[in-house]
Amino acid sequence: MHNEHSDAHFQLRIDNGEHIEAKDYMPEKYRKHLIRQMSQHAHSEVIGMQPEGNWITRAPSLRAKQILLAKIQDEGGHGLYLYSAAETLGISRVELIEQLQSGKAKYSSIFNYPALNWADIGAIGWLVDGAAIVNQVSLQRTSYGPYSRAMVRICKEESFHQRQGYEIMSKMMKGTKDQQAMAQDAMNRWWWPSLMMFGPHDKNSPHSSDAVKWKIKRETNDELRQKFIDKTIPQAELIGLTFPDPKIKLDTTTGHYTIGKINWEEFLRVIAGHGPCNKQRLDHHIKYHEEGVWIREAAVAYKQKNAKKELETV
Amino acid sequence: MTTDTQLDLWEVFIQSKSGLPYIHAGSIHASDNKMALQNARDIYTRRGEGTSIWVMPSKYIVASNPDDNDMLFDPANDKIYRHPTFYVMPEGAKNI
Numbered sequence: 120m121h122n123e124h125s126d127a128h129f130q131l132r133i134d135n136g137e138h139i140e141a142k143d144y145m146p147e148k149y150r151k152h153l154i155r156q157m158s159q160h161a162h163s164e165v166i167g168m169q170p171e172g173n174w175i176t177r178a179p180s181l182r183a184k185q186i187l188l189a190k191i192q193d194e195g196g197h198g199l200y201l202y203s204a205a206e207t208l209g210i211s212r213v214e215l216i217e218q219l220q221s222g223k224a225k226y227s228s229i230f231n232y233p234a235l236n237w238a239d240i241g242a243i244g245w246l247v248d249g250a251a252i253v254n255q256v257s258l259q260r261t262s263y264g265p266y267s268r269a270m271v272r273i274c275k276e277e278s279f280h281q282r283q284g285y286e287i288m289s290k291m292m293k294g295t296k297d298q299q300a301m302a303q304d305a306m307n308r309w310w311w312p313s314l315m316m317f318g319p320h321d322k323n324s325p326h327s328s329d330a331v332k333w334k335i336k337r338e339t340n341d342e343l344r345q346k347f348i349d350k351t352i353p354q355a356e357l358i359g360l361t362f363p364d365p366k367i368k369l370d371t372t373t374g375h376y377t378i379g380k381i382n383w384e385e386f387l388r389v390i391a392g393h394g395p396c397n398k399q400r401l402d403h404h405i406k407y408h409e410e411g412v413w414i415r416e417a418a419v420a421y422k423q424k425n426a427k428k429e430l431e432t433v
Numbered sequence: 434m435t436t437d438t439q440l441d442l443w444e445v446f447i448q449s450k451s452g453l454p455y456i457h458a459g460s461i462h463a464s465d466n467k468m469a470l471q472n473a474r475d476i477y478t479r480r481g482e483g484t485s486i487w488v489m490p491s492k493y494i495v496a497s498n499p500d501d502n503d504m505l506f507d508p509a510n511d512k513i514y515r516h517p518t519f520y521v522m523p524e525g526a527k528n529i
Contacts, residue, residue: 123500143499189479196476203442203460212439212462269459276480412437418464419438425465 133334138264141207149333153263154208155224156335161201162219162226166400168194170234171243179237186283187240193280197273204265220405228386229312231394238291238298238305244284246306246313246351252277253347254317262334285354292358299359306355307363314378315386317344348376440464442491445473447483455487463488 122128124144132139139145168191175191178184202212218224229247234240255277259270291302318324318340330336338346355362366379388394440462446455458477463469469488478486497505513519522529 140499142496193479196479199461199476200459203462206442206460213437216439272459415437415440418440418468422464 130332133262133332137262138267139262140264148329149335150208152330152333152335153266154205154210156330157201157205157208157266158210158215158218158224159226161198161205161215162224163230164194164198164201166219166226166230166404167247168198169400169403170230170232170396171240173234174237174240177237178240183287190244190280190283193276197276200269200272201266204269207265216408220401220408222392222401225390226400227316228389228394229316230400231389231397232308232312233396235308236301236305238288238301239309241284241287241291241302242305242309244280244282245288245354246284246309247316248277248280248284249351250313250316250347252281253343253350257336257338257343260334260337266335285358288360289358292360303360306360310363311382311385312389314344314348314381315383317341317347319383319386345375348378352376440468443469443473443488444491444494445477446487446489447473447477448485448487449483451484455485458482460491461488 126146129139129144129146129149132143139149171187171191171194175184175187178187202215205215206212215224219226234243252274255270255274259267259274261267261270288302288306291298321327321339321341324340327336327339331339352362352367364379366377368377369375370377389397392398441464443461443463445458445461447458448455458473461469461472461476463472466488470486473486473488477483
């Protein structure tokens with residue numbers, strides 16, 4: 120008979136392809152890893168609303184404005200799915216937000232880059248959401264039930280995000296010389312940071328081995344990055360965009376594209392807080408969180424008033 | 434000033450089409466019934482996923498303990514006569 124509260128039994132369940140649910144036994148390190156990864160994922164969705172939110176009032180048409188609003192609302196929703204999935208692990212929303220605002224928890228460093236013009240909205244949807252989808256499709260099979268279910272829901276919604284971005288890029292590439300140059304400029308700025316979204320190479324990835332053993336991650340950083348590269352390069356070529364990487368070429372023996380060297384110094388610099396917008400993103404989050412206190416207080420006061428009324432009528 | 438909270442936790446169940454069961458969709462935060470329904474609608478039914486929503490405060494859910502699974506669910510395993518395949522039908526019997 121197995122001891123159901125042993126790490127060996129837990130690993131056996133994982134190896135059998137079972138999902139782990141909130142009340143099941145799990146090693147403390149598994150729980151910690153999930154809280155770190157899921158909260159980082161949730162924070163990324165929420166902080167990711169900022170670079171795009173900046174463009175709602177400046178969208179070039181009513182159609183574009185409606186789409187952008189819907190997309191940003193989705194990102195907020197995705198953040199909420201993930202926060203509530205993370206809460207099943209015994210951490211509160213208050214703690215999660217506190218960890219984001221104090222800098223203890225991270226979010227995807229891609230959102231520390233600014234969205235400088237409308238073409239950036241295209242590039243973000245196509246490249247940033249495109250990279251996120253590759254990762255999220257893989258995470259649908261993650262071993263923690265609530266995380267897996269949130270991912271299934273997110274993936275259903277995310278493909279509209281990528282398609283709307285690619286549509287913007289493709290329209291601009293069919294436009295004037297200036298529009299084409301804007302699209303290419305956005306491509307040049309977002310390509311490398313998108314590749315960095317998958318994290319360090321496998322040989323340098325500090326969290327990967329446990330995560331793969333526990334099937335939190337089903338594919339490694341490099342495997343996921345390669346998938347993204349292989350599907351994105353032909354999409355760029357189709358609409359006439361080039362890459363800020365002269366080393367890109369198709370390896371005809373493997374069928375995969377190879378790329379030049381990623382600038383990991385830049386990646387580490389941005390993660391450490393020295394990207395173009397790190398301070399702005401957190402300051403904005405803290406400001407609106409603090410300005411929203413009265414709304415939460417009013418909601419609680421309203422609930423208490425109604426509870427009192429109910430008592431009086433009994 | 435009162436302590437800042439993130440309001441209460443609620444569970445959301447959605448029926449995708451009339452006649453089908455309500456399925457757990459996830460959780461939300463809200464202070465009262467009305468806010469809970471509105472938040473559930475905004476967060477879980479942006480694409481026509483539902484025709485009806487149930488919300489309930491998470492604190493009222495009583496869940497079984499995985500440690501009790503043997504005790505709770507084992508008795509079902511040795512009563513195979515509850516399944517139609519247990520019974521031997523005469524050769525040639527139809528529509529049964």
